[in-house]
Amino acid sequence: MSREKIARALTRRPDGEDFRKTVFWLVDVIYACKASQDQALVNQSKLLEDALGCLGRFLETGDKDLLAQTHAHLEAFAQFVKQ
Secondary structure, eight states, X not given: OOHHHHHHHHHTOOOTTOHHHHHXXXXXXXXXXXXXXXXXXXXXXXXXXXXXXXXXXXXXXXXXHHHXXXXXXXXXXHHHHHO
């Protein structure tokens, strides 16, 4: 998948209220990055993996600061893709 397609996938991010869809969307984008064989995208997909980890820790602890960290990781990845 090209950067353009991944950029389009980023615009189709589910709203924050549907947690399950957000998790599956994140996993789909991570797999797309890895399948692209673009080493820069593969490296940057670690931001999305960190975001997924933050969501998991949020479920365990209920710490809303983890949601802010998730958003920060997503925004950093989106900025990279748009460059």
